[in-house]
Amino acid sequence: MSVDAAPPRGTSTFALQVRRFRQNRLAMASVLVLGLIGGLCFLGPFAFPFNGEDADFDNIAAPAQFTWPHLFGTDDFGRDLFVRVLEGGQVSLAIGFLGALVAGVIGVVYGAVAGYVGGKTDGFMMRLVEILYGFPYVILVILLSLLFGGGTIALFAAIVFTLWLTPAVIVRAQAQSLAQREFVQAARAGGMTGPAIVLQHIVPNCMSTVIVYGSLLVPEVILSESFLSFLGIGIKEPQASWGNLIQAGTAAMDSDLRLLLLPGGLLAVVLLCLNFIADGLRDAFDPNDR
């Protein structure tokens, strides 16, 4: 009774999207650059005989001479600038990606449940989100930071707590429209429970949206951390982060630009790369572009 020949072996939607991303040269170059910077930050410090907190008393406030071992010189405490910047990068990048991941997961699950269930539950869940949105961001972060006892973990928690809201709202809208789609109704007709439908049908079909917006979360988290550390609320000395390094650099701007330029420059490059990648992801995953 066979009527048709199967279409030639095809690719999953996901594979097609990955292929589209790969064809975007700017995005791929950004991935490369970001990877290099990441590798440098995490592996680079091993190449040096000291770490970012070691003070080299013989070389205090040495300028950038591009000689080994102090490639970019030292700061007022004799600590090597380059290694401090790399170590700061570790913190900023780790918090950035991890924070975006956690905020993303929380937001996606929250939004998917609200969007699928609808009705009063959705109303309640979204009112909560709106209330949290209403809080002034910096004050909220400061309060949470103090609440969790200050320090890196507290900072991380505070940032995530404010950032999961936007993915939640976005995913909820998508989940609402997906809940009306026939394949979800078919799943209900197939006897699937609500949680199973949310996890197996709704969330995977939101992934395109999540990936696109999630990739914008990473620079947001990094900037948040930098900003807060710059204000003095986040990562504290002697631990380096790009934020507090930029703060120190800004203070010394009149006399010694390199203290600002190195961390600031790297931060700018990383943010630029992340934005190009986010653009590329959006072009690759956007269903309207089909």
Add this chain to the structure above:
Amino acid sequence: MPSIPMTDSLLSIRDLTVRFRLPHGEATAVDGVSLDLGPGDVMGIVGESGSGKSQILYAMMGLLAANGRASGQVLLQGQDLLALSPRDLDRVRGDALSMIFQDPMTSLNPYMRVGDQLAEGLIVHKGLSKSQARAEAVRMLDRVRIPDAAARARRFPHEFSGGMRQRVMIAMALLAKPRLLLADEPTTALDVTIQAQVLDLMAELARETGTAIILVTHDLGVVARLCDRVVVLYGGRVMEEAPAEILYDAPTHPYTRGLLAAMPRLETALTPRLGTIPGTPRSGGAVTGCPFVERCEMRMPHCATDRPALRDLTAFGPGRRAACHLTGAAP
């Protein structure tokens, strides 16, 4: 080129080909279509998805997507539409040549009052003043049986039902008294009783204004209701062309026969199963030989390699053409 009886041609399409540039090659939507239409004729172009029927209209109107290219000749009153500059084409569109589309929901500008949208064409193409154009618009709305036309003209499209919107589209298209009206599946999105109303209206108005119509549809019944002549399209090529009664009474092409057998009927005797054409409608390829060959139950070995030309079948009756190696043999 086969000789085609030259009527007092309003429209002459010669060897129209439409190709689309895709990331991995080219797709041919329309593959050498030739047609003639006289003034006041009503022609139906029937085809399934992938047949290229809508692309013929879009090519004529200059509405192809950015990656589409049309070649060949489309002579409207002697002028080749494909060779016109965008400016000259603008003068023809909305004036001598008009089109209505399938989706009445998106065919009207939601931000403009309906009466103004109607009047716009008259002001631009016929040079009427605003008040004159508005009066004409109301008269036309009344003519297409929109109740309370003067008041309705001041309303917005979302305040009209689907059937009414389609009637507004027809009013808009016929207001400028075009020589030719192109209709792309105009009733497909409408309920069946509304569809009947709209088709009747089109027939009536076209007769009144002397406008020729090309109606593109997948529905053989709709074509039977409105059209004098029918062209059957498959894989971008004309398979058969004949006057309506003759086509339905005695189709010669296996595809036409298959389509008619596959249609469930209200009046003829029921068969245990519907006749089917095996396989899926083909789309998008230039092909050697007959495009229907993979699904044709009467195929012969050379059908896959020799393209059957569209030949006159005047032996079978006036105005008949078919592209099939079988005709020539007894029906």
Add this chain to the structure above:
Amino acid sequence: MSLLEAKTLGVGYKVPGTGLLSGPSLLPIVHDVSFTLEAGRTLGIVGESGCGKSTLGRALLRLIEPTAGQVLWQGQDMASILDLRRRRSEMQIIFQDPVAALDPRMTLARIVSRPLATFEPGLSRRDAHARAVQVLGQVGLSADFADRYPHELSGGQAQRVGIARALVGRPKLIICDEPVSALDVSIQAQVINLLMDLQEKMSLALVFISHNLAVVRHISHDVMVMCLGRVVEHAPRSAFYARPLHPYSQALMQAVPEPDPRREKGRVGTSLSGELPSVLNPPPGCVFASRCPKATDLCRTTRPALREVAPGRLAACHFVEAQ
């Protein structure tokens, strides 16, 4: 005891009240629908937009909760079936948009086998996959299709996958909600033939919802015509098509375009005037009064009840000419 029975079934949607202080009200979409269906038979439900046929179809499976009346499955009130999720294997649905009915991120085999995780939890993944491939074969898709994705399919192929998914749990009833409306004519015929073959082989009961009278004629044993949520006529197929009794049914028959130019050209000018009435603002009397050529004042004020006007034939009209 019939396989499926609807008893004065009604479905309404909650709409927010107009005005600041009024509470929400119930907007009825389906009113007072009753019928029975046996194994191996098809009930065709016909109507235009807004007649409630799709809502009715979903209410029969309790995908939408009815707000009035009952649905009985094998004599038991569906509302009182406790393990409804498991029992859903017996009653399935296929949809109008075949590609949208398939999860774009799953392979076809997975789409078809997924319901088995609920219906036959003891089945291993491998066995479920094998069943899926077998059922895909039953609907005419070779084993090669198993690892394809929905976006690679044509409409007709996607609809077959939908049918396969419905079949995998060995159902007794399939609700078909406009399953061929989005398909090309030649493919429509394939899918209709497939459904009829499956019905014969498996004694499937079908509820076939469509706006296309000609398709319904081919596949149904009984026909129910709906307008604005109510049944206006209900009759066995041959009697119905030979002589539709309700003016709306007659209008529908007149309006369906047949591929017969002589008949059609003779019909020009016989179309109904007027618009489809609004679901939000249903008229007080007969649902068809605003467009009926035979309407009288009685029709506009008093709704005719659905009654037996000839043996086995129901119609809701004050002026039906009985046999």
